[in-house]
Amino acid sequence: MSAAIRVENVSKRYRLGVINRRMLYQDLQSRWARWRGQEDPHSKVGEKLRGNGENFWALDGINFEIRAGEVIGLIGGNGAGKSTLLKILSRITSPTKGRVCLKGSVASLLEVGTGFHPELTGHENIFLNGTILGMRQSEIRRKFDQIVDFAEVEQFIDTPVKRYSSGMYVRLAFAVAAHLSPEILIIDEVLAVGDARFQEKCLGKMESIAGEGRTILFVSHNMGAIRALCSRGILLREGRVVMDGSIDETITAYIGDNFASASSYEAKERPASPHFERITATQEPAAQGTFSIGQPLVVTFETNPCGKKDLTVGLVIRNSQGVWVQHSSDEFAAAKDPLATVSRCIIPPHALGPGKYHLDALLAKRNEEAYEHLVNALSFEIAFDGAMAARTHAADWKGACGPGLLLWE
Ligand SMILES: Nc1ncnc2c1ncn2[C@@H]1O[C@H](COP(=O)(O)OP(=O)(O)OP(=O)(O)O)[C@@H](O)[C@H]1O
Ligand SMILES: [Mg+2]
The missing domain is CATH 2.70.50.60 (abc- transporter (atp binding component) like domain)
Structure with missing residues (x-):
């Protein structure tokens, strides 16, 4: 089977002082703190561990290959680099080093707030997303009712999505990503925003997508969901792949990471x-x-x-x-x-x-x-x-x- 996703030596560096459109005074406070040898008051967690003050490697030399049809669970503690890797694969950000190759159309569901245009209605966003995925209008029209039904947002489908609650937003975003038949589906933890019933419905839908032979890359802290869905796991720790193997052994390694005996x-x-x-x-x-x-x-x-x-x-x-x-x-x-x-x-x-x-x-x-x-x-x-x-x-x-x-x- 051919590779649907190939990640070659990917590293991502964030540079302090230019993160997240910070205010000038925050930059000055950071530089002042570093000059005095104190902790940067604006640093993100993890930077202390993996940075040299100016640079911070969120990902460091990542390599793996995913075959078409594989369902992969990407796991790791907070700040391990999972979302950064998914953003690179979804072309939302580019790697500092290395490259990624993706074969086929990609739908991704990352942080709440990405993927949809806030001023457009739910209806318009469904068409926008379908078009980006390379679908014909007739095809999108055919799937439209299923998407609205699945998301349970019929009442609000003509309201701009900026007025949606985060739960409604994620429901629609998941429904769009899951129904527009992408060849590769990339899903970050966002599902956790939905209520328990909707999460279960999403997992069921992902299982059926996996059953159709599509490739799924799934990030979650819910090991039950990961095990139910995925056959292979990739474990990240501090921006590096520390395990790539069967889902069972990867989950065991992840849980072992956090194990300290206390009787x-x-x-x-x-x-x-x-x-x-x-x-x-x-x-x-x-x-x-x-x-x-x-x-x-x-x-x-x-x-x-x-x-x-x-x-x-x-x-x-x-x-x-x-x-x-x-x-x-x-x-x-x-x-x-x-x-x-x-x-x-x-x-x-x-x-x-x-x-x-x-x-x-x-x-x-x-x-x-x-x-x-x-x-x-x-x-x-x-x-x-x-x-x-x-x-x-x-x-x-x-x-x-x-x-x-x-x-x-
Ligand atoms: N835009 C940014 N600028 C600077 N640092 C960032 C930025 N985005 C993420 N980071 C840092 O990169 C590291 C990896 O973050 P990432 O969001 O990929 O982690 P994660 O594995 O998804 O964690 P979580 O389980 O909490 O979602 C973290 O230390 C984070 O603080
Ligand atoms: Mg994350």
Whole structure:
């Protein structure tokens, strides 16, 4: 299959002092701060890390090739360079070095505000975008109703898009990009602006576009959406490609980037409302951070109910793929004292496979109020023990639960 996108040695430098049409006084403040060896008050985050004061490399020597029909997830932390790369591919900005080759028509959905002319109505923008994509008027007319239906903006289709809310704007922009049958579809995080129902609808539409054999390059921080849609992943870190491989291994590497083990949590602030005092994961014999797959793991939640009764402790355990391996609560305890301030959850041997996990904790009153939701309250690793540790490799076992959970005869 031929390459739909080829990126050759692409680097992008932003020069301080000329970014984003800054005011003269901001330039002077930046130069003054640098001269005095202080931090530039107007620098964007990341510049400190990758710049030399004057120049800042948002992308640094990027190379990859995407074959026609591939669906790629571009992932990386904030400021990694994802949007900059998509802007270069969409020809909104040019690379400082290197070049990109694209074969076929490209529709892109980048930041809210790009792609549409604000003074033109939704109706006029649909025709403008179709024309830019090289479509005939009759073809655009044929797709027009589908676009308006999908975007659910019929009432406002003759209103200038500058009057749209950001959600409406993104709905129309996505509908245009998705229905005008581009050969290459480039989508940045913007979908997050839409509500959950619309996001799901967009993912469904992207799946059907992918099914028609079109090329999609998709940026999202939602690993569930990325995994559902993409077969290959490219991971950027500080403007460089650090991984290009199957979507599973790329997501694992990305989540591993942000992994720091913590087998206990201690409250720092103590609000007057119900909260967690302490959460700990323990095992016999004592272990820290890495636990054995063959022993029960006990998670103890100590709460301060601040006078409330009937509180529920809930947990979510996510693996390194972002999959919810467990979602449970102490309502499943055989008996529970409504005034209890300690809940204990016993994770049986092999309930979790070898790998890295995050645990989220929720303190709530069922169907009423959530008092505290701690994302990544604990982070820990599960590893093989005993003879199995010497004989096998964790990466060989891909199940969310440990392989010894099943009984073999
Ligand atoms: N016009 C600009 N001028 C100067 N620096 C910029 C400009 N646009 C982006 N940057 C910087 O380039 C780096 C990469 O930004 P980019 O927007 O590509 O990141 P990203 O991976 O899309 O991040 P996010 O996940 O937050 O969307 C950041 O450090 C950002 O501050
Ligand atoms: Mg971005």
